[in-house]
Amino acid sequence: MPAIVGPVQIVNVGGGVVQFGDTLFISPKSASKSTSGSGAGNTGGFIITNNAFSASNRVDTNVVDQPITGNN
DSSP states (O other): OOOOOOOOOOOOOOSOOOOOSOOSOOOOOOOOOOOOOTTTTOOSSSOOOOOSOOOOOOOOOOSOSSOOTTOO
């Protein structure tokens, strides 16, 4: 069944799917990479992290880590 969509103004979309009208399937894709040092990912109410030395290897020899184009 066709959908009638009136005037639309999208100011900002951050990490979501915007869909208007009919669709067969929606398959959103995303890929990301992050590096963090020792103890950087700790969460909680009271954390004590003792690190004498912390270093992260940021050298990335891969050109494409996770291809998502054409991956339907």
